[in-house]
Amino acid sequence: MTLQPPIGLLAELTHRCPLRCPYCSNPLELTRAERELDTASWGRVFREAAELGILQVHLSGGEPTLRPDLEEIVARARAAGLYVNLITAGVLLNVERVARLKEAGLDHVQLSLQDVDPASAERIGGMKGAHAKKLDAARLIREVGLPITLNAVMHRQNLDRVAEVVETALAIGAHRLEIAHTQYYGWALVNRRALMPPREQVARARAVVDEARPRLKGRLVIDYVAPDYYARYPKPCVGGWGRSVITVGPDGKAMPCHAAHTIPGLVFDNVAERPLAWIWRNGPAFEAFRGTDWMQEPCRSCERREIDFGGCRCQAMALTSDPTATDPACSLSPLHDRLLALADADSLGDPDFTYRRFMTRPPVASDELSPS
Amino acid sequence: MREPLTAESRPLLPPFCRLHEDRVRGRTVLLAPERVLFPCPTSLLVLARLDGRSLSEVADGLCLEFAAPREVILGDVLGVLQDLADQGFLEERTP
Ligand code: SF4
Secondary structure, eight states, rough: OOOOOOOOOEEESSSSSSOTTTOOOOOOOOOOOOOOOHHHHHHHHHHHHHHOOEEEEEESSSSSGGGGTHHHHHHHHHHHHHHHHEEEETOOOOHHHHHHHHHHHHEEEEEESSSSSSHHHHHHHHHHHHHHHHHHHHHHHHHOOEEEEEEEEOOOOTTGHHHHHHHHHTTTTOOOEEEEEOOSSSSHTTTTTHHHHOHHHHHHHHHHHHHHHHHTTTTEEEEEEOOOSSSOOOOOOGSTTSHHHHHEEETTTEEESGGGGGGGOOOOBBBBOOHHHHHHHHHHHHHOSSSSTTTTTTTTTTTTTTTTTSSSSHHHHHHHHHTTTTTSSSSSSTTTHHHHHHHHHHHTSOOOOOOOOOOOOOOOOOOOTSOO | OOOOTTTTTTTTTTTTEEEEEETTTEEEEEEEEEEEOOOOOHHHHHTTTTTSOOHHHHHHHHHHHHHHOOOHHHHHHHHHHHHHHHOOOOOOOOO
């Protein structure tokens, strides 16, 4: 199989963030500010990425607007020929900054939404006044003519408000709304008991989305990412491992997926030490689960193996301690029934969050489906 | 764009959807929010002609160039563009 060029680069500019959402996918041990790549290094990474065939860069974090050189980073990405998307919570943006980002060539903003209820949004993000600041930012972004995708991360504690999420997207003038259920790895796995929705609640939310979509055709595009525990087949995580995206962490570590650090034993190359093209083609972490040779049954002989690539490697790791296992979210996984039982039990769990902190280890063991 | 496209529509690519010469893949791609589209040659012919003209005028132009029946061409133009409009990748210039 010939390797196609990658399409997207997820550039995690920093792990620092004023919010501490309980479903954050950043590592449990975060990279400190002094180890972050500088402006010139990012510029070089963008040029290497474009030469490799990458077309879009998603500037992410943490909170990328904490980088004082973000405007310069945007400008270098545009100069390299990339389409530049900023993934932000919006809470640190002001009118001058938005104007400078637009001036630097920013193409699009993906704005995260924790909830539509301000008190709940602030409890989830753990930051006072965050919701009002975010709505202000949305207005500023639209005023300079940049398009917004509103990205709402859904779970049991906000899912009943999905209709209001749609209203909010319309009210702020978003072009797209992404309603995405929490993915359970990183901090979200630690908080699964507080986040997992019961199946009836998911069905109700789905009905709201199904009604809104045709009604809003031509005004708002709604993408809906189903909660994968309750789906029949898993999603093709990152479009297949080492098939279309590269994530580069704050310190330059190149990963096939932004959560790949949760898989022990993978060796990540650093863009400061090797060309991105070499890492993409030969890096051991990229080779680890590329294609289908690494698969076990039932994936190995499954007709969907090149459609969903066995689901999420990080989730397989988190739940079974074996990153080559079939993602237990797949209904064909022998562990699927046990996963559903866990999800059902968690959906009745305690709503208190364990918040993300610097340099702490997860308080729960995560390999709950692994053979004991 | 809220309404279905007609021969009278004057759609344009918004500033945040850009055609880009992809030298690595050797083709023209359409860069859009959270999407990369690989338009077919017909779509590219149409997209290159969107400058605020009506689709009726776009079809007239293509008729002359390709000596094909106008209804067929207009049908193709509306077909390739409606899909982009539904995804929010076209806007209409307000007169
Ligand atoms: S068995 Fe594997 S390849 Fe088949 S649908 Fe499930 S995850 Fe996908």
